[in-house]
Amino acid sequence: MRLTPRERVIAQIRHQETDYLPYTIRFRGDEREQLDDCYGTDVADRLDAYYGSPAWQALVDNAVQRVLVPKLMVDASCGSFYTDVYGSTWRVDRRPYQLVEPAIKTPSLAGFTFPELDSVFTADWKEETLQAIDQQRDHFVVIGFGFGLWERTWTLRGFEAALMDAAAEPDFFEELIERVAHHQTGIVERLLELPVDGIMFSDDWGYQRGVLLGPERWRRVLKPRFAQMYALVHEAGKYALSHCCGSVADIMPDIIEIGLDVLESVQPEAEKMDPYELKRRFGSQITFWGGLGSQSIIPFGRPDEIRAEVSRLCREMGKGGGYVLSPAKPLQPETPTENAAAVVESFLQQAGVAFEGVPGLVEM
Amino acid sequence: MISVWGRDSTVADVLSQLAARLYAGDAKAVAQLTLAALDGGLAPSEVLDGGLVTEMDRIGVDFRNGVVFVPEVLVAARAMHAGLDILRPLLAQADVATTGKVVLGTVVGDLHDIGKKLVGMMLEGAGFNVVDLGIDTSPERFVEAVKNENPDLVGMSALLTTTMPGMKRTIDALARAGVRGSVKIMVGGAPVTQGFAEKIDADGYMRRMRLLRLS
Numbered sequence: 178m179r180l181t182p183r184e185r186v187i188a189q190i191r192h193q194e195t196d197y198l199p200y201t202i203r204f205r206g207d208e209r210e211q212l213d214d215c216y217g218t219d220v221a222d223r224l225d226a227y228y229g230s231p232a233w234q235a236l237v238d239n240a241v242q243r244v245l246v247p248k249l250m251v252d253a254s255c256g257s258f259y260t261d262v263y264g265s266t267w268r269v270d271r272r273p274y275q276l277v278e279p280a281i282k283t284p285s286l287a288g289f290t291f292p293e294l295d296s297v298f299t300a301d302w303k304e305e306t307l308q309a310i311d312q313q314r315d316h317f318v319v320i321g322f323g324f325g326l327w328e329r330t331w332t333l334r335g336f337e338a339a340l341m342d343a344a345a346e347p348d349f350f351e352e353l354i355e356r357v358a359h360h361q362t363g364i365v366e367r368l369l370e371l372p373v374d375g376i377m378f379s380d381d382w383g384y385q386r387g388v389l390l391g392p393e394r395w396r397r398v399l400k401p402r403f404a405q406m407y408a409l410v411h412e413a414g415k416y417a418l419s420h421c422c423g424s425v426a427d428i429m430p431d432i433i434e435i436g437l438d439v440l441e442s443v444q445p446e447a448e449k450m451d452p453y454e455l456k457r458r459f460g461s462q463i464t465f466w467g468g469l470g471s472q473s474i475i476p477f478g479r480p481d482e483i484r485a486e487v488s489r490l491c492r493e494m495g496k497g498g499g500y501v502l503s504p505a506k507p508l509q510p511e512t513p514t515e516n517a518a519a520v521v522e523s524f525l526q527q528a529g530v531a532f533e534g535v536p537g538l539v540e541m
Numbered sequence: 542m543i544s545v546w547g548r549d550s551t552v553a554d555v556l557s558q559l560a561a562r563l564y565a566g567d568a569k570a571v572a573q574l575t576l577a578a579l580d581g582g583l584a585p586s587e588v589l590d591g592g593l594v595t596e597m598d599r600i601g602v603d604f605r606n607g608v609v610f611v612p613e614v615l616v617a618a619r620a621m622h623a624g625l626d627i628l629r630p631l632l633a634q635a636d637v638a639t640t641g642k643v644v645l646g647t648v649v650g651d652l653h654d655i656g657k658k659l660v661g662m663m664l665e666g667a668g669f670n671v672v673d674l675g676i677d678t679s680p681e682r683f684v685e686a687v688k689n690e691n692p693d694l695v696g697m698s699a700l701l702t703t704t705m706p707g708m709k710r711t712i713d714a715l716a717r718a719g720v721r722g723s724v725k726i727m728v729g730g731a732p733v734t735q736g737f738a739e740k741i742d743a744d745g746y747m748r749r750m751r752l753l754r755l756s
Contacts, residue, residue: 215649215650216650216703216704217703268652271650271651271652271677272650272651272652272701272703272704273652273653273701274652275652275654275676336654336655337615337655337658340611340612340615340655341612341615341616341619343612344566344612344613344615344616345566345612345616384611384731385731387607387610388610389610389611390610390611390612391609391610391611391612391613394610394612446731446732471702472702472731472732473732473734476702477702477737509701509702509703510703511702511703511705511706
């Protein structure tokens, strides 16, 4: 019997091989048209022209579908500035949107209060979210709340200020982390009431060269709190997934120890994040989702190199299960159209989807 | 002998205390020790080279080797600035030559800041005079800064593959303005590679921080 996309993802998380790999491809999509002058035109729009119609879009069937909590996000859809529900103000007319005025300006919690969860998780929100989830039947549905524990901490305080707090004001830093963890635990509890397959955490612990706060500080400050949150997710019978950019190879054993089921992004260009090496060392204990290089092969490689790399990812990362095929990041506007087409076509090809009568698909 | 916090200390002691407090990121103590060293008769350049620069170099090496991390570098740089702010006017008065002058900026369309700032701090620690143009810096602003500041080096940062072409556009703009030959150009940022640097005719790229001296 043919698996549904949802069943395919679950089988992979259980480290069972599937008929083909579940996959996701995200297109920029969320950018504003008026920014095109600055960043180039949307890849999906160019593929429509390349294929002669948007029909190709219906063939792309992302196995994992994300539902978000918009009120907790930065709304970068219009204007130059946006103040989030926590009171931090962002510049949103360029990328990445930049925190210009943090809610907490000195290393003190005096006068700061977290937003009431009831004002975020309203009855309307719940109804809309249930509808959105219902539309994704047969897919693996995750719900995310944007900035995770470390990210919410720095977005309250400013990036540099939070990093300096970690070294110079450790008591305040840990108190703030503890308060954010308490607040976000409340968020996770609400999300776990929904009929989703998993919670999509998102916390960039890594930068290009390593763990931003350093592995030891990560272990002391973040690890126990994530262990608690992941445990809550598992108690509710759901999966814990996390987006995380950059290099986290140094803390992979810890991430596995606290029970993360799926690590998303897996940027191959980051230090020690070669997906094949990660697979060899940790592949039996966690599921990787991503791994196709968004800083290298997708924008700067050749279409035939992309096809070859996708084949290798399928063959080696898919061995024994534990893999969801994906570019490490959404396809960015600088991606040459032929390269974007190579990603789409090779992903569909491994899924056995016929892509007939479309130019550029001679080998299928 | 130099009196520091009511105790007599040798020059070597003061400089080693200065270094230790800088490494620990204690800005207040670094300022006090800098003043004490000057009061004790040390030349500003001796405090700079013997205390601040050497220790920032050490932080740089330890950062590269994974002994300390971004938070420690930031607080050490803040402490270095506490000393540098005292020394800078004195160094200018004494007409002490800096290692060199560098103009830094994140390229147009890109709002990433911290990596470029860290590079600036390290260059300052190595005795460079740093002019930071900030983020979202247009090619025109780089050209203007090169004309006005007459730097030895231009450093450009991009953290998005989307904004990396801004580096090439800036180099082209410098060439059109006739000032490309007067500066060396360094590029950096997460997605930047040696191959990309060569392709756009930049002069330098470093994957990791290295000690830098103008030859």
